[in-house]
Amino acid sequence: MKWITARRRHPLAGYVVVILALTLFGVGYAYLAPGADRAEAQTLAAEATADDEQTDYALGRDIFTQSCASCHGDAGTGSQNAPDITDAGAAAIDFQVSTGRMPSMNPDAQMPRKPPAFTQDEIDALITYYEAEIGSGPAIPEEVPGTAPERADFEDEEAYEAAHAEYEASYEAYLDGAEDVEAGMKLYLTNCAHCHSWSGEGGALTDGKWAPELHEASPRQLYEAMVTGPGQMPVFNDMTITPEEKQDLIAYVKDLQAEPNAGGIFDLNRIGQVAEGFIGWTVGLSLIVACAIWITAKQRAHD
Amino acid sequence: MTDTNPNNDNEGIDGSGRVIGTPSSAGGDRLVAAPADPHEEHEGAYPAAETHGRPEEMQRRGERLASLWFVVAFVAGVLFFVAYFWWNSAEIADPRIGQYSNMALGGSLALALFAIGAGMTVWTRQVMPHYEVGSPYDELPSSPEEKGSFGDFFMRSADESGFTKRPLLRRTLLLAMAPLGLAPIVLLRDMGPLPGDVLHSTTWRRGMRMVVEGSHREGPSTWIRAEDLENQPGAMISALPYVEPTEEHPHGLSLNDQAKAVILLIKMPDGAFKPTMTEEQLGWTYNGIIAYSKICTHVGCPAALYEQGTHRILCPCHQSTFDAADGAKVVFGPAHRPLPQLPISVDAEGYLVADGDFSSAVGPTFWDAERGA
Numbered sequence: 001m002k003w004i005t006a007r008r009r010h011p012l013a014g015y016v017v018v019i020l021a022l023t024l025f026g027v028g029y030a031y032l033a034p035g036a037d038r039a040e041a042q043t044l045a046a047e048a049t050a051d052d053e054q055t056d057y058a059l060g061r062d063i064f065t066q067s068c069a070s071c072h073g074d075a076g077t078g079s080q081n082a083p084d085i086t087d088a089g090a091a092a093i094d095f096q097v098s099t100g101r102m103p104s105m106n107p108d109a110q111m112p113r114k115p116p117a118f119t120q121d122e123i124d125a126l127i128t129y130y131e132a133e134i135g136s137g138p139a140i141p142e143e144v145p146g147t148a149p150e151r152a153d154f155e156d157e158e159a160y161e162a163a164h165a166e167y168e169a170s171y172e173a174y175l176d177g178a179e180d181v182e183a184g185m186k187l188y189l190t191n192c193a194h195c196h197s198w199s200g201e202g203g204a205l206t207d208g209k210w211a212p213e214l215h216e217a218s219p220r221q222l223y224e225a226m227v228t229g230p231g232q233m234p235v236f237n238d239m240t241i242t243p244e245e246k247q248d249l250i251a252y253v254k255d256l257q258a259e260p261n262a263g264g265i266f267d268l269n270r271i272g273q274v275a276e277g278f279i280g281w282t283v284g285l286s287l288i289v290a291c292a293i294w295i296t297a298k299q300r301a302h303d
Numbered sequence: 304m305t306d307t308n309p310n311n312d313n314e315g316i317d318g319s320g321r322v323i324g325t326p327s328s329a330g331g332d333r334l335v336a337a338p339a340d341p342h343e344e345h346e347g348a349y350p351a352a353e354t355h356g357r358p359e360e361m362q363r364r365g366e367r368l369a370s371l372w373f374v375v376a377f378v379a380g381v382l383f384f385v386a387y388f389w390w391n392s393a394e395i396a397d398p399r400i401g402q403y404s405n406m407a408l409g410g411s412l413a414l415a416l417f418a419i420g421a422g423m424t425v426w427t428r429q430v431m432p433h434y435e436v437g438s439p440y441d442e443l444p445s446s447p448e449e450k451g452s453f454g455d456f457f458m459r460s461a462d463e464s465g466f467t468k469r470p471l472l473r474r475t476l477l478l479a480m481a482p483l484g485l486a487p488i489v490l491l492r493d494m495g496p497l498p499g500d501v502l503h504s505t506t507w508r509r510g511m512r513m514v515v516e517g518s519h520r521e522g523p524s525t526w527i528r529a530e531d532l533e534n535q536p537g538a539m540i541s542a543l544p545y546v547e548p549t550e551e552h553p554h555g556l557s558l559n560d561q562a563k564a565v566i567l568l569i570k571m572p573d574g575a576f577k578p579t580m581t582e583e584q585l586g587w588t589y590n591g592i593i594a595y596s597k598i599c600t601h602v603g604c605p606a607a608l609y610e611q612g613t614h615r616i617l618c619p620c621h622q623s624t625f626d627a628a629d630g631a632k633v634v635f636g637p638a639h640r641p642l643p644q645l646p647i648s649v650d651a652e653g654y655l656v657a658d659g660d661f662s663s664a665v666g667p668t669f670w671d672a673e674r675g676a
Contacts, residue, residue, distance in 0.1 A: 186517035190541045194608040194619050205608070206615055206624065206635075232610035234539035234569070239531035240515060241540070242524075260399045265406070295424050299433050 060129025063122060067103040076134035081107040088228065089137020090127045095224035097123050098147060099217070110209050110231065113216060119153055120146070138227045141243075144250070145171040146220035174219060175251050184248030187241060188256075192249075195233070199270040200256045205232055215257050219250045355433045365429025372422030379415035386411055503664045503674065506544050506556060506564045507645060507657045516541040516565060527568070529649045533590045536572035537611035541565060541597060544657065563665055565597045566645050567607055567616065568655070569627055575614060577629040584630045587646035587658065594645040594657075595631050596665040599623055601638040603667045616642065639668055 007013060065074070071082035078084035085092070096102035100114035118126070127140070148167050154160035178184065189198070195211035197203050202213040209232055214222070223246055229235035241249070261267055268276050357365070386407035395401040466473055512526040526545060532538050544564050546555035556564065571591045587593075599606040599618040606618035606625070614628040623636030631642035643665050646658035664672040 180519065183517065183519050187515075190517045190605075191539075191607065194605070194617075203619070205610055206613060206617065209610075229537045229611055232612045234609050234611045235535050235537045236540065237531070237535050237538055240527065240538065241518070242520070245515075245518060245520075260397075291420070295427075299428065 056125040056128040057132060059122065060125040060127070061133075063118065063126045064129050064134075067117070068126075071104075071107060076130070085130075086135030087137045088135070090131060090140045091138040091224040092228040092230065093127055093130055094123060094140050094146075095221055095228060095230060097126065099221055101230075113212060119150070121153065138224075138237075141220060141223045141227070143174075144220045144223045144247075145174050145218065147218045171219070174247065175254055178247045178251035179244065180248050181251045181255065183245065184250070184252035187245060187249045188252050191236065191241075192253075197270070199259070200253060201270050214253055217253070219254070222246075222250050222253055355435075357429060357432065362430045365425055368429070369422040369425040372418045372425060376415045376418035376422065379411045379418060382411040383408060383415065502666075502669065502672075504660055505665060506546065506560045507660045508544075509657060509659050510650065511657045512545040512650075512654045513542040513566075513568070513656070514545045516543050516561075526654045528653050529589060529592065529655050530653060532568060532570040532592050532655075535570055536575075536591070538570045539607075539609045539611070540568050541607055542568050542594075562598070565605070566594045567597045567609065568592060568594050568647075569609060571614065571628060575628050577626070579632075580628075580630050584644060584662075587644055587662070589647050589649055589655065592647065592655070593627065594647045595625075595627065595642040596645065596661055598642075598666045599638060600633075600640050600642060600666070600668050600672075601636070606642065640673060 068076075071079055072085050073079055073082075076085045093102075097118055098116050098120070100116045101111040103117060104111045116123070145167060148171075149160065149163040151160050154163065195203055195205065196214055197211075200214035202211045204210050211233070217225070225233060226236040226241065226246060226249075227238065236246075238246075261270060268279060386404065389407070390400060390404045395404040461467070514520070514525050515527065518525070527540070527542060532540070542565070543556060543561055546552075548555045551557075554561075569592070571593060573591065575591075576585065576588075595616065597605050597607050599620065601618065601621055601623050604618050604620035606616055606623065608617035608619055609615070609627065610617070614626060615634065616625040616627050616631065617623070618625075618636065618638070621637050623638035624634050625631040625638070625642050626634050630644065633639065633641060640663070643661035643663045645661050647655055648658045650656045663674070
């Protein structure tokens with residue numbers, strides 16, 4: 001206490017108090033606010049393993065009733081918490097579930113990308129059930145390679161190796177099949193870069209929403225996002241941007257993903273040279289001004 | 304302040320034990336005198352009104368702190384060399400490694416320079432004595448006598464020159480100057496012809512078909528059909544007018560024309576248009592498809608950040624926000640007028656076509672931008 005009493009009249013004491021208070025509020029809020037990450041939970045409960053007797057339909061029904069129906073309704077018609085998904089289509093379900101955005105435990109917050117709660121087989125079963133009972137819409141672009149197979153989904157190493165090699169081959173073939181990556185860049189810059197940023201880093205939207213970064217998206221997820229328009233994203237169907245053009249565009253995004261980030265530890269999310277320069281100048285000049293104030297501050301005469 | 308010699312840390316620099324870089328003590332020119340009362344004596348290196356020495360305790364603290372800074376500067380300086388030799392020149396050609404080399408070199412150098420400056424500042428503020436130096440200004444205005452005599456002198460000289468007495472001289476001199484005075488105004492002509500209506504018109508004409516911006520398609524699939532969009536609520540695409548390619552412009556339009564004519568085609572869900580839209584604005588849409596200029600009316604950035612749920616169009620430069628469901632009215636940000644709307648309809652073959660030019664001038668707002676073309 002003595003230590004504080006001695007220093008509370010110091011000229012900098014006020015600033016220190018304000019900074020401490022702000023830090024306390026910031027850290028406290030971040031700790032107390034409902035984190036999206038903690039919303040995963042429970043959904044993993046749907047551990048219905050694919051028994052041989054259990055058909056895809058039954059497995060899909062179990063997953064749907066346990067993980068989807070509480071918000072989207074038994075018939076997928078939605079509720080005040082969640083949209084109607086009867087015309088969302090298989091592509092939308094594959095996108096939302098394989099990127100880990102669904103199932104969501106907090107319908108008020110935008111879900112970030114996270115590890116999926118279900119395996120690809122379970123997602124396929126869910127889609128089988130959806131198409132039989134709930135509705136229809138854009139189909140999964142089967143010709144576009146999805147996520148790489150996981151070792152855990154295979155019983156022996158050999159089957160995994162084979163599946164992985166097959167996946168790699170189709171992946172290479174798809175990207176090499178892009179005729180004109182430069183045209184893909186043009187399409188990306190005119191239609192995608194406004195929200196997802198020139199580097200694919202994403203950016204802010206209104207009402208606290210954001211356009212996510214594209215660094216981990218698989219070609220199929222990119223394709224599905226374009227044809228289904230998840231969240232606030234507009235739809236780019238196969239007539240306005242043809243499948244060949246989408247292939248060019250995806251090849252360009254894959255190039256972007258491979259681009260090394262040369263920003264060091266202060267990369268500012270690659271927001272671009274002008275903004276980075278602006279921040280550099282503002283922060284740098286503020287520090288210089290602070291030094292100048294320190295050097296020239298008037299000294300009390302009788303210290 | 305009982306200390307009689309405020310700067311008495313100088314033991315050891317007298318006589319033969321002189322330290323490099325310090326003034327010689329020979330000649331009796333002492334840098335700092337030892338005044339009897341430091342608040343009234345005005346002796347010191349500067350003609351100061353008051354000289355205040357630092358208490359011995361503070362000087363010792365300052366000495367320790369400043370030397371700590373200098374040691375930091377030394378360590379950072381050594382780190383600079385370490386960083387320089389750590390990576391060889393072949394390695395730093397790779398940006399993934401070069402970035403760390405850059406940061407280590409720049410960081411250690413900056414720290415070394417900062418620490419030297421900080422040490423010197425501490426030295427000045429805690430070891431050296433503190434002066435109050437005043438230097439009053441002279442009186443600025445001239446005295447009335449000086450002003451009066453200059454006025455007399457000027458009038459007498461004007462009289463002697465004959466400027467008032469000899470009108471021919473005066474008038475021919477003014478005449479000689481007239482063309483030179485006019486020249487800068489006339490030379491403005493080189494800035495080109497007057498803009499006329501150029502700012503109010505774009506390439507769009509009635510019946511022009513549309514193509515996807517950035518697409519390199521050929522044949523009839525080039526043109527956007529109404530059915531490409533009308534069954535897909537939430538769809539959006541950037542489009543340009545279709546113009547036959549020429550040798551000069553293989554894609555039909557110059558970059559300048561593209562920048563002015565580019566539009567956002569948006570398919571709104573049924574019933575999404577707000578009741579405040581005028582009949583005329585609704586007449587310019589086709590089956591829920593609406594076309595706005597993609598160029599922000601603030602400073603002309605491409606505003607294509609469209610949120611299909613809220614129907615807002617955002618400009619990524621300064622966050623101007625337009626309501627696509629309400630004639631692109633500004634709902635937030637620095638823009639002052641709505642995005643111009645392009646009237647569209649569909650031709651006999653089902654292709655989307657323009658029904659004329661934009662509703663007002665595209666791009667950054669100017670004095671009569673809202674006048675129709």
